[in-house]
Amino acid sequence: xxxxxxxxxxxxxxxxxxxxxxxxxxxxxxxxxxxxxxxxxxxxxxxxxxxxxxxxxxxxxxxxxxxxxxxxxxxxxxxxxxxxxxxxxxxxxxxxxxxxxxxxxxxxxxxxxxxxxxxxxxxxxxxxxxxxxxxxxxxxxxx
Numbered sequence: 001x002x003x004x005x006x007x008x009x010x011x012x013x014x015x016x017x018x019x020x021x022x023x024x025x026x027x028x029x030x031x032x033x034x035x036x037x038x039x040x041x042x043x044x045x046x047x048x049x050x051x052x053x054x055x056x057x058x059x060x061x062x063x064x065x066x067x068x069x070x071x072x073x074x075x076x077x078x079x080x081x082x083x084x085x086x087x088x089x090x091x092x093x094x095x096x097x098x099x100x101x102x103x104x105x106x107x108x109x110x111x112x113x114x115x116x117x118x119x120x121x122x123x124x125x126x127x128x129x130x131x132x133x134x135x136x137x138x139x140x141x142x143x
Contacts, residue, residue: 026073028044028048029055033055033062064110071105072108074110074111076113079104079114079117080117080121086103086104088125097115097119104118
């Protein structure tokens with residue numbers, strides 16, 4: 001490997017677009033609840049303080065406080081894994097978005113975009129698309 005030379009140097013390669021991940025929604029709230037540290041921007045401080053009233057920190061894990069029992073707040077990656085496990089797992093029956101979201105909540109998980117993520121997950125499932133019931137609607141208005 002060391003004896004091979006690159007034809008174009010790595011420095012000369014230009015990247016036109018970098019896909020960045022959005023910041024995780026829990027980080028500022030966890031930082032505020034744990035250490036009391038707030039962001040620098042004034043509008044961001046108000047937003048974090050308002051958001052933090054709905055959450056509590058138990059042993060370093062953030063939980064939502066507005067529902068009982070306390071629901072563990074998860075990241076987007078964890079949420080997608082949970083949705084996949086419920087939808088396609090051992091006992092998964094390829095339920096719809098409301099059913100898998102209800103099961104996730106009963107299991108004790110919460111994330112802000114839960115319904116949207118569940119809806120997108122079910123729509124992307126190829127088995128659900130292939131074997132779903134077909135609506136037999138007329139293409140034109142009946143006279």
